[in-house]
Amino acid sequence: MLSLLNTPLKKTIVLIVGILLLALSMLASVLFGLNQFSLAMLTDAYQHFQGTNEQLIIRDTRVPRALIGAIVGGSLAISGALMQALTKNPLASPSLFGINAGAVLFIAIAISLFGAQVSFVQLIWIAFLGAAVTSAIVYIMGSAGGDGMNPLKITISGAAVAAFASSVTSGIMLVDGKSLEQLLYWLVGSVQGRSIDHFLMILPYAAIGWIVSMFIGGSVNILAMGDEVATGLGQRIGWIKAVIAILIVILAGSAVAIAGPISFVCIIIPHTVRYVVGNNYKWILPYCAVYGGILLILADIVSRFVLMPKEVPVGVATALIGVPFFIFIARRRKYE
Amino acid sequence: MNNYQSKRTFVTIVVLSLVLLCSTLLSLSLGSMKIPPMQVMRAVLHINPDPAYEVVVQNLRLPRIVIAILVGASLAIAGAILQGVVRNPLASPDLIGVTGGASVAAVGFITLTAGQFSIQWLPFVAMFGAFIAAGLNYVLAWKNGVTPLRLILIGIAIASAMSALTSFLLLTGPIYLASQALGWITGSIYGTSWTHVLAFLPWVVIFIPLALFYAKNINVQQLGDATAIGLGSRIQKDRLILIAISVILSGAAVGVAGGIGFIGLMAPHLARRLVGPIYGRLLPVSALFGALLLVLADFAARTIFDPLDIPAGIFTAAIGGPFFLYILYRKKKV
Numbered sequence: 001m002l003s004l005l006n007t008p009l010k011k012t013i014v015l016i017v018g019i020l021l022l023a024l025s026m027l028a029s030v031l032f033g034l035n036q037f038s039l040a041m042l043t044d045a046y047q048h049f050q051g052t053n054e055q056l057i058i059r060d061t062r063v064p065r066a067l068i069g070a071i072v073g074g075s076l077a078i079s080g081a082l083m084q085a086l087t088k089n090p091l092a093s094p095s096l097f098g099i100n101a102g103a104v105l106f107i108a109i110a111i112s113l114f115g116a117q118v119s120f121v122q123l124i125w126i127a128f129l130g131a132a133v134t135s136a137i138v139y140i141m142g143s144a145g146g147d148g149m150n151p152l153k154i155t156i157s158g159a160a161v162a163a164f165a166s167s168v169t170s171g172i173m174l175v176d177g178k179s180l181e182q183l184l185y186w187l188v189g190s191v192q193g194r195s196i197d198h199f200l201m202i203l204p205y206a207a208i209g210w211i212v213s214m215f216i217g218g219s220v221n222i223l224a225m226g227d228e229v230a231t232g233l234g235q236r237i238g239w240i241k242a243v244i245a246i247l248i249v250i251l252a253g254s255a256v257a258i259a260g261p262i263s264f265v266c267i268i269i270p271h272t273v274r275y276v277v278g279n280n281y282k283w284i285l286p287y288c289a290v291y292g293g294i295l296l297i298l299a300d301i302v303s304r305f306v307l308m309p310k311e312v313p314v315g316v317a318t319a320l321i322g323v324p325f326f327i328f329i330a331r332r333r334k335y336e
Numbered sequence: 337m338n339n340y341q342s343k344r345t346f347v348t349i350v351v352l353s354l355v356l357l358c359s360t361l362l363s364l365s366l367g368s369m370k371i372p373p374m375q376v377m378r379a380v381l382h383i384n385p386d387p388a389y390e391v392v393v394q395n396l397r398l399p400r401i402v403i404a405i406l407v408g409a410s411l412a413i414a415g416a417i418l419q420g421v422v423r424n425p426l427a428s429p430d431l432i433g434v435t436g437g438a439s440v441a442a443v444g445f446i447t448l449t450a451g452q453f454s455i456q457w458l459p460f461v462a463m464f465g466a467f468i469a470a471g472l473n474y475v476l477a478w479k480n481g482v483t484p485l486r487l488i489l490i491g492i493a494i495a496s497a498m499s500a501l502t503s504f505l506l507l508t509g510p511i512y513l514a515s516q517a518l519g520w521i522t523g524s525i526y527g528t529s530w531t532h533v534l535a536f537l538p539w540v541v542i543f544i545p546l547a548l549f550y551a552k553n554i555n556v557q558q559l560g561d562a563t564a565i566g567l568g569s570r571i572q573k574d575r576l577i578l579i580a581i582s583v584i585l586s587g588a589a590v591g592v593a594g595g596i597g598f599i600g601l602m603a604p605h606l607a608r609r610l611v612g613p614i615y616g617r618l619l620p621v622s623a624l625f626g627a628l629l630l631v632l633a634d635f636a637a638r639t640i641f642d643p644l645d646i647p648a649g650i651f652t653a654a655i656g657g658p659f660f661l662y663i664l665y666r667k668k669k670v
Contacts, residue, residue, distance in 0.1 A: 264496070
């Protein structure tokens, strides 16, 4: 199999290096930005907490931001890899499937109907629901018709559903001016301004998603061989597909719920990882979890420095990195 | 058979034109000020009208409805052409970057210049953005020719980049401008004047007839690349010309009216149901359907939440989304 790392030993080493890099980038994310901190200040903030401004910034904004960046990046990359395996479309991703737009639409409806009464926890559930409904619609639409699912059909369906969801969202925002400001927060992906409580709320869902994905690699491998082979090998295809679909919704849904639509992490990372470790999902999924987090945290750090003192939302940064990558993949593949 | 088909097309065109005329009259007479239909006729035709009615009809409602008709027709034809070129009935002009490019240009114009220049320039700026994005899409999708799938995939990538830029501009600008810009993105023909009509008219007058003239080449494109080349079609050249017509019509429409979605998807479908897939018949009927849909959507947008004038694009999306599902449901059954 063509890949850069060809023995389990090398793959394990690079994975461990990845985990160290992830820890380092999280540390960098806590220390660097408009206010620079030293390592001693970070340890002080937790061991000798005195409530100074610096310590508050570290505890209330920087640390949650790094944690959220890691978890959102990892979840998005895993869900992208799973989605690409499920649809056999190398360009599949939650954003192309309209999942982000659907989650945002449901959040918009909830906010405009109930205003401040909805709590953050409820919004997470609503975002999940939006993600589940839109992905189901796109999947059904994309596999409708005689010739089954093909990349063009599913891409166009996703784009149409996303267009529909986002026009209704902006309609709601225009009719109900109050929700506009609150919703702009979800319209552009960002990991800024979330607290540690938000992180703790999505942690259980993301953790379940991560743990299951670490064990499902073997089944995904069999699925990737094609439905007939998998059935021949005695796999219950329906079940595997259902579990993968639920995983995608949990991971992408919780990522959108906390960070808004962050695109292209789910395309860049799985493709790069496949190039490095080959087509074995037992390796791909853990790699995605680690390197997805690294990419998002680094993008977040860079986006702090571009327009200092203003911040570019990290969703904008990943889109601008991701688009050339996407175009490269779309051009490289031979279609028809 | 052929005779029957042409007769059917003729009847469809006549009926649709009458329905369009009636909805135009209805839309002219209803609104926050109710005007009796006879007075509307007088105001339009300048036969000793009531001055108060004349102002409302001539300066406010009529240009808006004329724009709705022209924009609706252009979007429908652009959609029909693109569906033929891409060989997929679900394609629409927003997919090749037109709307995204126009949005970035328009939102940039609104938020960055903050009222330094007259708002009259907005349509031109947006049109320019649409053409640039579509051109970029075509160039990037080119690799020994352009295939439909690559065009759509790269279009989606460009649309994502554009929407990231748009959101960024929205967030960096002040919030009151964000609301104005958002209204534009959703697509609204609120406050159009005769200047807009004049700016838009040349595109329609030149490119809709051109589209009709070129219609036979779409029929060939639909057969697939290999067959089309076998029939002696210069497929890449025709494809470029057809895409260019589609981009120009939809880009100009988006420039004037903002991102009104789904008309380019719905109108050709309705037309195909009635007169079949031959493009010489399909295009005029699509244009009429497009015009009718947008006139009705704008009428609804103007009156339902009166006195609030919400963007017509919300209504086209609200009808268009479910319609899209219906198309897919039907396709599944066939």
